[in-house]
Amino acid sequence: MRVLVAGGAGAIGGRLIPRLIAEGHNVVATTRSRARIERLRALGAEPVVMDGLDAAAVGEVVAKAHPETVIHQMTALAGPGNLRRFDREFAATNELRTRGTDNLLAAAVGAGVRRVIVASFTGWPNIRAGGPVKTEQDPLDPRPPAAQRRSLAAIAHLEQVVPAARDVEGIVLRYGLFYGPGSSDEISAMVRKRALPLVGDGTGVWSFIHVDDAAAATVAALHHGAPGGLYNIVDDEPAPLSQWLPFLADALGAEPPRRIPTWLARIVGGPVAVSMTTSIRGSSNARAKRDLGWSPRYGSWRDGFREPVPAGEARPRTVRRPVATDPGDQLRRRSKVSRGRRASPVDRE
Ligand SMILES: NC(=O)c1ccc[n+]([C@@H]2O[C@H](COP(=O)([O-])OP(=O)(O)OC[C@H]3O[C@@H](n4cnc5c(N)ncnc54)[C@H](OP(=O)(O)O)[C@@H]3O)[C@@H](O)[C@H]2O)c1
Numbered sequence: 157m158r159v160l161v162a163g164g165a166g167a168i169g170g171r172l173i174p175r176l177i178a179e180g181h182n183v184v185a186t187t188r189s190r191a192r193i194e195r196l197r198a199l200g201a202e203p204v205v206m207d208g209l210d211a212a213a214v215g216e217v218v219a220k221a222h223p224e225t226v227i228h229q230m231t232a233l234a235g236p237g238n239l240r241r242f243d244r245e246f247a248a249t250n251e252l253r254t255r256g257t258d259n260l261l262a263a264a265v266g267a268g269v270r271r272v273i274v275a276s277f278t279g280w281p282n283i284r285a286g287g288p289v290k291t292e293q294d295p296l297d298p299r300p301p302a303a304q305r306r307s308l309a310a311i312a313h314l315e316q317v318v319p320a321a322r323d324v325e326g327i328v329l330r331y332g333l334f335y336g337p338g339s340s341d342e343i344s345a346m347v348r349k350r351a352l353p354l355v356g357d358g359t360g361v362w363s364f365i366h367v368d369d370a371a372a373a374t375v376a377a378l379h380h381g382a383p384g385g386l387y388n389i390v391d392d393e394p395a396p397l398s399q400w401l402p403f404l405a406d407a408l409g410a411e412p413p414r415r416i417p418t419w420l421a422r423i424v425g426g427p428v429a430v431s432m433t434t435s436i437r438g439s440s441n442a443r444a445k446r447d448l449g450w451s452p453r454y455g456s457w458r459d460g461f462r463e464p465v466p467a468g469e470a471r472p473r474t475v476r477r478p479v480a481t482d483p484g485d486q487l488r489r490r491s492k493v494s495r496g497r498r499a500s501p502v503d504r505e
Pocket residue numbers: 162163164165166167168169186187188189192206207208209228229230231232233249252275276277278330331332333334335502503504505
């Protein structure tokens with residue numbers, strides 16, 4: 157099958173393209189950067205330069221590539237930055253989730269593409285009421301923290317227009333938080349510095365996914381999954397911060413995380429920091445397992461976090477801000493540091 161991967165030079169692209177090639181598909185992959193052309197070629201793809209926000213360029217690239225399936229992996233997350241300004245930090249990604257998705261859908265319909273698979277996110281967008289684990293049938297958060305409203309609206313847009321698309325089979329894959337080779341290493345960097353505290357009882361529930369499992373689910377979605385389907389691509393063990401954070405610290409050989417009360421986190425970190433650490437909900441993968449014929453190889457982050465990342469496969473990051481030393485400042489600032497020794501979650505969502 158001929159497959160176009162929009163945004164193929166990123167974390168998931170690096171694991172997805174070789175799998176697609178290994179399964180015998182012809183892959184065209186896009187980047188905005190001429191410098192990444194060789195990377196795409198080395199992964200086995202035919203590289204194309206494309207800006208996903210340029211509707212005309214997207215139309216041309218898709219028409220010329222003439223794929224049977226288009227996969228949207230475009231995102232512009234450089235790191236979480238300041239959680240108080242969540243929507244501002246996500247502005248470019250939100251554009252890719254709204255305009256970028258619309259552009260790809262229109263181009264795909266115009267080019268007679270059969271299926272469009274679009275990456276979304278699951279975790280903090282879940283409704284923060286009721287049980288700790290949500291399915292695709294549960295609503296998105298009707299009352300997100302103010303600083304996340306636009307980012308949630310962008311996700312809601314994507315998750316509305318893709319399944320509703322006419323003349324093309326739209327599938328949404330809501331990945332959990334990535335960790336593993338090629339993904340960035342920001343949470344590990346924070347954990348090593350004790351910069352991610354356990355807030356209150358650490359009841360915020362997180363859903364992780366190893367990048368290889370995310371790639372495998374994406375390949376499965378080429379042939380499986382109902383048109384209009386929405387799938388949570390997460391591991392089998394949604395877990396509260398109070399469980400996975402000390403575990404990750406131990407796996408990294410770091411000191412146990414500091415503890416701070418919720419009232420203090422609210423003052424120093426703001427509502428998003430408190431929400432992420434105390435009230436977000438995890439996600440169930442039951443539907444994806446059933447409909448995609450997929451199952452995560454890393455059923456639990458407990459297995460994945462301890463697995464060493466092969467040398468050279470952790471994605472280097474540059475330090476953008478000075479690393480904070482008190483937990484409050486740390487919650488506000490979220491440092492970006494390069495290179496980890498272990499597979500680790502990234503905190504770009
Ligand atoms: N990372 C996570 O934890 C996570 C979790 C859940 C969902 N997701 C979603 O999964 C998808 C893939 O994530 P990822 O971690 O692989 O992202 P990534 O590593 O940041 O890669 C995304 C790619 O998008 C491309 N891109 C950025 N702006 C673009 C634009 N204007 N036009 C065209 N391409 C553009 C970039 O390519 P160039 O710079 O080469 O152009 C980049 O390589 C995204 O939709 C993301 O939102 C990620």
